[in-house]
Amino acid sequence: MREVFHQSLEHLQSQLVEIADLVAVSIEKATRSFATSDVALAEEVIADDARIDELAVALDEQAIEILARQQPVARDLRIVVT
Structure with a gap:
């Protein structure tokens, strides 16, 4: 059971990194578009x-599912909700 939980956490964390990477690219594009007036x-x-x-909503849904199915203890709960 804990192995499934930890796999779920790893998947959640990798998706969060993916979202963060997309946000970083968007910030760079937004800055460039503003500086060059590129509509x-x-x-x-x-x-x-x-x-x-869309990815953020899916991430939230997965976190809620982990909370409901795995009922993490305090330390693990902090990982899921932060």
């Missing part, structure tokens, strides 16, 4: 934001 690039940032939002 097309700004629209790309807006489109990317929708994907980031």
Whole structure:
């Protein structure tokens, strides 16, 4: 049971890193689009934001599922909710 829990946590953490990477790229694109007045690039940032939002919602749902199914103890609970 704990092995499944730890695998779920690792998956959750890898998805969080993926989202963070996408956000970093979006910030760079947004800065560049602002500096160069590139409307097309700004629209790309807006489109990317929708994907980031979808991933964040999926991440929240997975965290809730982990909480419901695995009932983590205090230390593990802090990992899931932060």
